[in-house]
Amino acid sequence: MSAEPVITDSDVHDDGSVGCWCCDTRDVPDRMVHLGNHPEVHLCLRCAHFVHQQAWQIEDEGRGGPAAFARDRFRNLRAEVMRRGWHQNRFIGGRLRWLGKYLP
Ligand SMILES: [Zn+2]
Structure with missing residues (x-):
């Protein structure tokens, strides 16, 4: 690029x-x-x-292995947070969005 x-x-x-x-x-x-x-x-x-x-x-x-498994769990966790709308919560939403930038 x-x-x-x-x-x-x-x-x-x-x-x-x-x-x-x-x-x-x-x-x-x-x-x-x-x-x-x-x-x-x-x-x-x-x-x-x-x-x-x-x-x-x-x-x-x-892929298998612990790293791919952990990334898959984080993706599922992110999807659940977004489904529940916690990322838009006025108290914890900003921290969750910040954290989401650094997770797979
Ligand atoms: Zn764009």
Whole structure:
């Protein structure tokens, strides 16, 4: 992913920001992840982290061992927290979202 981002005029908004191709969040191009063979694709950091987690999950599907098992448990725990809406709780939501950045 060392290619320089290709930013066309149609990608850039009036304030110089570009939109994420996944969620349409706007940010400056330097704060976006660009795909190696398609540098015109912009992903916001949040979506890039999500894609990374999805790739890790796919890789783990065929693996055994304690590390893959632990990551699977953390994924299930995250899903349960989100299902219950605890990540939006005014008291513990911020801490849970912060913690979620560092878990698989
Ligand atoms: Zn996004």
